[in-house]
Amino acid sequence: MLPRGRPRALGAAALLLLLLLLGFLLFDGRLRRAAALDGDPGAGPGDHNRSDCGPPPPRPSKCELLHVAIVCAGHNSSRDVITLVKSMLFYRKNPLHLHLVTDAVARNILEMLFHTWMVPAVRVSFYNADELKSQVSWIPNKHYSGLYGLMKLVLPSALPTELAHVIVLDTDVTFASDISELWALFAHFSDTQVIGLVENQSDWYLGNLWKNHRPWPALGRGFNTGVILLRLDRLRQAGWEQMWRLTARRELLTLPATSLADQDIFNAVIKEHPGLVQPLPCVWNVQLSDHTLAERCYSAASDLKVIHWNSPKKLQVKNKHVEFFRNFYLTFLEYDGNLLRRELFGCPSQPPPGAEQLQQALAQLNEEDPCFEFRQQQLTVHRVHVTFLPHEPPPPRPHDVTLVAQLSMDRLQMLEALCRHWPGPMSLALYLTDAEAQQFLRFIEASPVLAARQDVAYHVVYREGPLYPVNQLRNVALAQALTPYVFLSDIDFLPAYSLYDYLRASIEQLGLGSQRKAALVVPAFETLHYRFSFPHSKVELLALLDVGALYTFRYHEWPRGHAPTDYARWREAQAPYRVQWAADYEPYVVVPRDCPRYDPRFVGFGWNKVAHIVELDAQEYELLVLPEAFTIHLPHAPSLDISRFRSSPTYRDCLQALKDEFHQDLSRHHGAAALKYLPALQQPQSPARD
């Protein structure tokens, strides 16, 4: 052990001797490498970074760019990788470049996520996993990670040739420390070492775990490939591509398949060429399988660096201290990702795309403006995680229609009923915090009705700011609809059971979109009773209307909103009929997917749908009411978002200001035709409701 205690206690001579000795030992570096598998990180190389009393392994300089590669495929791994990235960003102090090898699903999710996340000093590049498949698909593999696990083997050729160093991570690791400390370990590589790895923390590679257990060859316990330091430059020079292929082919002559994907092959290569590997301190890959030996590592260490959930059971794994590690994981799972949009002081970096314009626009806002909150909310770029849960896109059908709606946590209860009423595809935007997104996940998993529906796409838009961004949410859901037509609904409405089929038939009959530029109106009704038996036909609905068990929507408070639908005519109608736009009209409509977007300036509540119908009318969409279509609003307590602003005295003034600006834009686009809407915009607003 090194001396502890106050220096004055030591004689000067002994001190000098010690210093000299220490200098030699440290400079040699061999001591450290030998200690690298020891549990105590104090003995490993990772902790000398900041020492300034001997030439330290160079810690990455304050603003050095660190490169990280991750292979990620599918909806569930995409969620995992985001938790990993959150933990990495929480502790990082350097600019990062993420190299993501993804399938189409993960790319779609992660591209949108990072684009809207706008984290300073993080660059993301995507690589097409499908193009790499052929390079590894010849390897028989039994591991749950499938082909994607094996792709780590081809990173030296898949990543840009100018990239010399990279940290490779599995999607199931969590950081508990600054990644630059891991990067610093590259400095310990000898001239011939190319791969940094932590020893495997189980007895797998020792063999004989059960009868006929024949693992791939490895040095001792072998190494775990959940965290890898790769010297890409040297690997390329050393002919890595041929090296691992030769080894794999040879082993596969006697072994039927890899059991642990890339890890078996890495270990077989290392067994053959032990000089390639630089062992890393165990704390950089604390492995939590069922029969983990990791306790040897973490009970001696004062500091854990990376936790690896390398059991197929993931967080459900059972071991003595799993609660501790689970808590750690949950920290980042539920962590508000918006808080990671923090800059790195003193590291100038290219701002994320759009960030500069956004900063400028925000800077131009006047905090004294009574509508400041509204304007700030409109400018807010929300993180968006599309298809948060596994989703099967609907097969292409020419008249198919997607129900589009948005909701927050307090309307989750509507989802089951909605699924029963609408058997077709849905695209739903959910306004949630990161923690709520996890509650949502558990809610879906607990519901057999919801878990069974693969045609419902849930898009999480992360909460930020005090006002509900209703139209931004609608636009996210609308943009993600994959059928040619969309039914623009609201979450507290249940459509007639027959509506999905009826709409598709009507779209076909009317030649909507192709022959006819029209919006099909679905008449809206409401019940004021919480317990209510839903009508199975128009006849039943009319009967309920007659006995006062149902009303036309907002009959008591704001009949203007739906008056143009002409309920009296609808009662008798046998065929679709055209109606004229009038002020305050806000029907629920079916339109082609390429319809105008909702105006995102309307945040909070009020005028959000009305403005959209104005735009449709201005663009000369016919309004056609469908005689057999209906949808019914269920009562509910006002949402928190509404309660907070209903009583606000500035609310109405700001809404009027927004309406004025909306009309200015309308005039700009439609010229004199927009004059028609001017009186409507100057009317007093209806009571704010949803």
Next chain:
Amino acid sequence: MLPRGRPRALGAAALLLLLLLLGFLLFDGRLRRAAALDGDPGAGPGDHNRSDCGPPPPRPSKCELLHVAIVCAGHNSSRDVITLVKSMLFYRKNPLHLHLVTDAVARNILEMLFHTWMVPAVRVSFYNADELKSQVSWIPNKHYSGLYGLMKLVLPSALPTELAHVIVLDTDVTFASDISELWALFAHFSDTQVIGLVENQSDWYLGNLWKNHRPWPALGRGFNTGVILLRLDRLRQAGWEQMWRLTARRELLTLPATSLADQDIFNAVIKEHPGLVQPLPCVWNVQLSDHTLAERCYSAASDLKVIHWNSPKKLQVKNKHVEFFRNFYLTFLEYDGNLLRRELFGCPSQPPPGAEQLQQALAQLNEEDPCFEFRQQQLTVHRVHVTFLPHEPPPPRPHDVTLVAQLSMDRLQMLEALCRHWPGPMSLALYLTDAEAQQFLRFIEASPVLAARQDVAYHVVYREGPLYPVNQLRNVALAQALTPYVFLSDIDFLPAYSLYDYLRASIEQLGLGSQRKAALVVPAFETLHYRFSFPHSKVELLALLDVGALYTFRYHEWPRGHAPTDYARWREAQAPYRVQWAADYEPYVVVPRDCPRYDPRFVGFGWNKVAHIVELDAQEYELLVLPEAFTIHLPHAPSLDISRFRSSPTYRDCLQALKDEFHQDLSRHHGAAALKYLPALQQPQSPARD
């Protein structure tokens, strides 16, 4: 600068020379002290901790106990201190002993909080601030922290004499690193230094900020006392008590008062005795006032250690990078404190009170038991933060009555209406996550109706586990009621406007509690209409009942629950009348505060109130229906908590198991008298509802 880069590049001779030189410099220590105010922590002493190449300042050994003292008074500071503690616990790796100097309010809050938090390796001691007041109340002080800020001066005498070192923190600091690194700085103190402080990061003490600005004397910019390292042993030896008093008295001859409380006095003492202070690196107290100079510190540093919100505006302070720091603060504000209940591996420590029994009980549960989740939820100890918001206890009045209820986020909208209907004291338990508690806070602040009510006590019970702990919540609210009587209500009921006055009059007339052991029944009704005009009298209520606008509560689904109230008799009644208990009776009652508690085994939904009424009846409470009292249930969507379990097939089976166990306990307490309830317990349960 010290050499960076690979050692091999240097000749061996130069190396040796450098080592020798370095050794001398480091051992001397003067260099470090000179660098302590430098922005770069790499140059400060805090970063040599883990270096093993020269005698390092001893980092606290793995399990060394660190002592922290904080002065905290009132509701708002108690919330602040919890955020500070969360940040400290997040990074800490050592056992901690917190020494909390508190007023009665803060002690009540924090004692319960820490007791229920059960964090391993954290000990908490309380010291009575009121007893220290007289020692500092003679000092005229203009600072917003009032008398409490000044109390830091008397810590050397207030804390136990065996305590030699302590870190003293203001409630408005946030940790961004492991506190043991701060503790390690004690090792840099020379034999005469007694106080470690960071330089003040503003020009305040330079004077002349405005005309007649005359700050207290200080060395240069002076020091900030938000983070202090105190050598208590040496301070006591050096006669600290007299020292600061002498200085303060002398300065107060020419200065009217302290402007910055204790900080002015600490600085004046240090100006007189500069040898007392050990300057600490700036990163250990990054001060965020309006005109902060902290950027000099943090833009050079790669690592911030402690952030100090030392402006009276706190998070609303305006400076260039406040967004960055605010994000950091929000991380811990919204952090799930349950996740901090993690053990320190390899540090044996006395478990928190009750933790061992709890662990044993949890370990005895059988995961295969279909009711495992229920049993686990019953055993869960929820963190409890009583009086989360400022609260004025009601003046003692002999017949006063507190409305007791519990709720979660989805019922916040009820609070305003409830306040309008019930002008008396309320004790409400809220089941929230840490993040939701902040949303709740903003909700209250945004509502003039709620913000004006100081007689409503909100007690936050933090969420943990899948089942709603309805009776544990009721018990928290009940235990915190401060009037002699309580009205045990539910959050979705609105009482008659006159109920509060009427109940107090009835309690007095009936001699409830003193002459008569009785529970006063408040008859319950319901409306199925979401929009509804509340009756102002019994006459109006009866009229609404007759036209079918109101029903008796659960008339359609479960009339048994309230049948014994005998609504027909109530209609005509002019005086209170006694009714008999019957199976499934669950009226809303008014009882003395010392009534039986709710049975916490009933989690989720079902039988929670019924069991309480059984217990009241078993304890021979008379059930007296009040002729003019009524309360009305408003309709609402089912809560998420209910939806999740209503459809569970094991739910009913588990509930029956709980009921059986309840009856066993009942028999144990009441003997043969409990036989009466046996048939009721074996009946099929009503549909789960709230």
